Amino acid sequence: xxxxxSVTYRYAGAxxxxxxxVSLRLAATDVVGLCGPSESGKTTVCLVASGLAPRxxxxxxxxxxxxxxxxxxxxxxxxxxxxxxxxxxxxxxxLSGVSxxxxxxxxxxxxxxxxxxxxxxxxxxEALEALRISDLARRDPSRLSGGQMQLVAIAxxxxxxxxxxxxxxxxxxxxxxxxxxxADAIGRLAGEGRSILIAEQRTDxxxxxxxxxxxxxxxxxxxxxRPAEVLSDPxxxxxxVPEPSAVRLRRRVxxxxxxxxxxxxxxxxxxxxxxxxxxxxx
Amino acid sequence: MLVLVAVVVPAVLAGILPRLVxxxxxxxxxxxxxxxIVNVFFFPGGxxxxxxxxPIAATREGLDFAVQILARIAAISGxxxxxxxxxxxxxxxxxxxxxxISGRAAFVANASVQTVPRMVELAASIVAxxxxxxxxxEGSLGRRLRGIVPIVGPVILGSIADVEERxxxxxxxxxxxxxxxTLLWAPPDRPAEWVARWLLVLALPLLVGARAAGWxx
Numbered sequence: 001x002x003x004x005x006s007v008t009y010r011y012a013g014a015x016x017x018x019x020x021x022v023s024l025r026l027a028a029t030d031v032v033g034l035c036g037p038s039e040s041g042k043t044t045v046c047l048v049a050s051g052l053a054p055r056x057x058x059x060x061x062x063x064x065x066x067x068x069x070x071x072x073x074x075x076x077x078x079x080x081x082x083x084x085x086x087x088x089x090x091x092x093x094x095l096s097g098v099s100x101x102x103x104x105x106x107x108x109x110x111x112x113x114x115x116x117x118x119x120x121x122x123x124x125x126e127a128l129e130a131l132r133i134s135d136l137a138r139r140d141p142s143r144l145s146g147g148q149m150q151l152v153a154i155a156x157x158x159x160x161x162x163x164x165x166x167x168x169x170x171x172x173x174x175x176x177x178x179x180x181x182x183a184d185a186i187g188r189l190a191g192e193g194r195s196i197l198i199a200e201q202r203t204d205x206x207x208x209x210x211x212x213x214x215x216x217x218x219x220x221x222x223x224x225x226r227p228a229e230v231l232s233d234p235x236x237x238x239x240x241v242p243e244p245s246a247v248r249l250r251r252r253v254x255x256x257x258x259x260x261x262x263x264x265x266x267x268x269x270x271x272x273x274x275x276x277x278x279x280x281x282x
Numbered sequence: 283m284l285v286l287v288a289v290v291v292p293a294v295l296a297g298i299l300p301r302l303v304x305x306x307x308x309x310x311x312x313x314x315x316x317x318x319i320v321n322v323f324f325f326p327g328g329x330x331x332x333x334x335x336x337p338i339a340a341t342r343e344g345l346d347f348a349v350q351i352l353a354r355i356a357a358i359s360g361x362x363x364x365x366x367x368x369x370x371x372x373x374x375x376x377x378x379x380x381x382x383i384s385g386r387a388a389f390v391a392n393a394s395v396q397t398v399p400r401m402v403e404l405a406a407s408i409v410a411x412x413x414x415x416x417x418x419x420e421g422s423l424g425r426r427l428r429g430i431v432p433i434v435g436p437v438i439l440g441s442i443a444d445v446e447e448r449x450x451x452x453x454x455x456x457x458x459x460x461x462x463x464t465l466l467w468a469p470p471d472r473p474a475e476w477v478a479r480w481l482l483v484l485a486l487p488l489l490v491g492a493r494a495a496g497w498x499x
Contacts, residue, residue: 047450056453057446078459086454093447096455098392100372104466109455111464112385120464156455 002026002049002084002164002195007063009048014059018044019219021063026164026197031190033206033227034199036216037240042199045216046168049197050086051077068163081109085157086166089173091149094156095141102144102152103128103137109160127158130192131185147178151185165189167198171205183208203231207244215239228264284489284498285357289364298367302360305367310359314352321348371396373469385463389452401441408436 004024010017019041026032026049034042047053054061055077064071067083088094099105107124115123128134131151136144141152150170157165167186171179183205190196190209200206206213206227213230215223217239223230230236232247243251250263293302321344328341371392378388412432418425452458492498 050454052450052453056450076458077453078456081454081456081459086450088447088451090447093444094451096452097396097448098371098375098389100370104372107466111466112456112459114459114461114464117464117466120466153451160455 001028001066001068002197003064003066004045004049005064005066007045007048007061007065009044009053009062010060011044011053012058012060017219018059019048019216022048022216022219022221023063024049024197024214024221026195028163028195029193030212031194031196031198031210033210033213034197034216035201035203035206035213035231035236035241036222039218040216040240041219042216043168044219046086046166046197046199049164050084050166051075051080052086078112081160081162082113083162084164084166085160085162086168087150087154087157087170089169091146091153091173092142094153095149097142099141101137102133102139102141105141105152106155106159109156113160123159123161127155130158130189131155132188145178146174147181150174150178150182154182154185154189164195164197167196167200169199169201171200171202201242203242203244204246207231207246215241285361286353289357289360292368293360293364296368298364302363302367306356306359306363309363310355314355317351317355318348321345321351366399376465376467377469379463379465380468385457389457400444401437404440404444405433405437408433408440412436 003026004022006021006023008017008020008022022041022045024032024045034045036042044053047057048061048065051065051072053059061073064073066072067080072080096105096108099108103124106127107120110120110123125134128137131154133148133151133155136148136152141149144152154165154167154170170186171182174182179202183202186196186198186205187209196209198206198210210227213223213225213227214221215230215236222239223233223236227244231241231244232250237243246263250260253260253263289302290299293299322340323335323338323344325341325344325347328339328343330342331339332342332345333340375385375388375392378391379385383391412429417429417432420426489498
């Protein structure tokens with residue numbers, strides 16, 4: 001379980017906090033979405049939850065970050081990386097720049113941990129398989145498409161075998177094809193019962209994979225609940241959260257005086273499907 | 283001259299001489315131009331005037347010194363460019379680590395090699411974006427200079443943001459963990475490379491000694 005307890009974070013030199021009294025719980029198989037307009041605090045929540053703030057990105061933290069019930073305030077970053085992994089928007093800046101092949105890039109994290117060669121190989125192959133990119137293993141990572149690079153970045157995180165994955169707008173800087181590639185992969189990871197916190201502007205993906213959503217505005221959690229409820233609520237749109245396609249379709253259907261029942265079922269399908277897959281796997 | 287030969291011969295053997303000349307010129311041209319202007323026109327103690335331009339004069343002594351400086355700039359930029367064009371970053375980092383250099387030091391060495399091409403790439407994408415918004419980067423010198431201003435800021439800020447993100451990504455993958463990393467492979471060290479390396483190491487004290495004795499001018 002990853003828990004933020006009433007977290008307020010102010011970056012060094014900033015006059016006001018980027019997030020205020022944010023609380024969230026990410027259990028072992030939870031997929032939680034963070035939505036909100038730009039500057040609403042999504043990235044800051046991700047940085048605090050990963051431990052990078054305040055360790056790497058300096059600032060003042062109030063509240064607590066708990067991982068599996070332990071307050072990790074005193075732990076250095078390298079002790080957190082096997083428990084929480086974070087993926088950023090820009091795929092190119094996540095490449096180490098020192099790996100000649102995708103395989104080495106995915107193995108970079110386990111190599112840093114000083115694991116045995118056998119363990120590194122096992123983890124790298126497992127992560128490549130999980131993202132279905134084993135065929136890219138011998139390619140030069142710097143010559144991949146943006147979507148492929150982002151998959152390599154996520155595979156690099158999986159190779160660290162973290163209990164929780166944090167994805168900070170992983171499709172934001174990708175073209176539509178790349179975004180679809182990454183969204184499909186994230187959908188599969190969510191379906192496998194991994195614990196994921198995902199900040200995302202593309203609410204279609206959130207509606208599809210998350211079973212809980214938090215809406216942020218000006219650093220505060222304004223709304224929280226199931227995607228079908230939160231994302232179809234007109235108040236979320238007023239908070240700057242774009243409607244998922246299905247919600248927009250439902251609104252148009254209702255405005256046209258037609259039956260919205262079938263659309264409602266589509267809205268609930270993602271969370272239900274994930275829930276049923278977990279039940280089957282349990 | 284010796285260094286230039288040491289750069290040109292390997293570049294010819296590696297088939298990268300045109301790229302080496304192009305990249306080396308690109309990197310060293312601004313400093314070379316300013317070095318020539320300063321030395322030709324403002325060389326202290328220059329007496330033999332070869333060109334008078336109003337209150338300032340170009341001197342032969344200054345020109346001689348400028349040629350020496352140019353040779354040194356060409357040698358340094360050529361050697362660095364040769365290294366950059368012939369060494370894979372992964373090979374450099376792994377080999378340094380294999381020889382006991384810390385992972386961080388090896389990474390910094392690699393990052394410094396990669397900084398220039400990254401900034402060039404970033405600048406190219408920003409120039410393209412600014413042109414798409416109607417920025418004029420062609421035409422007269424005045425227009426070009428005005429066009430630089432909206433490009434320099436984003437390049438510098440983008441580079442800073444880039445470094446911050448790279449740092450976070452490395453931290454998130456355990457790069458700051460104390461202790462040795464596990465290396466999966468070592469770059470091949472062929473006999474010819476081994477011999478060349480040791481010849482260079484032996485040549486270093488000989489050249490320093492020859493220079494100190496005045497045999498190299």
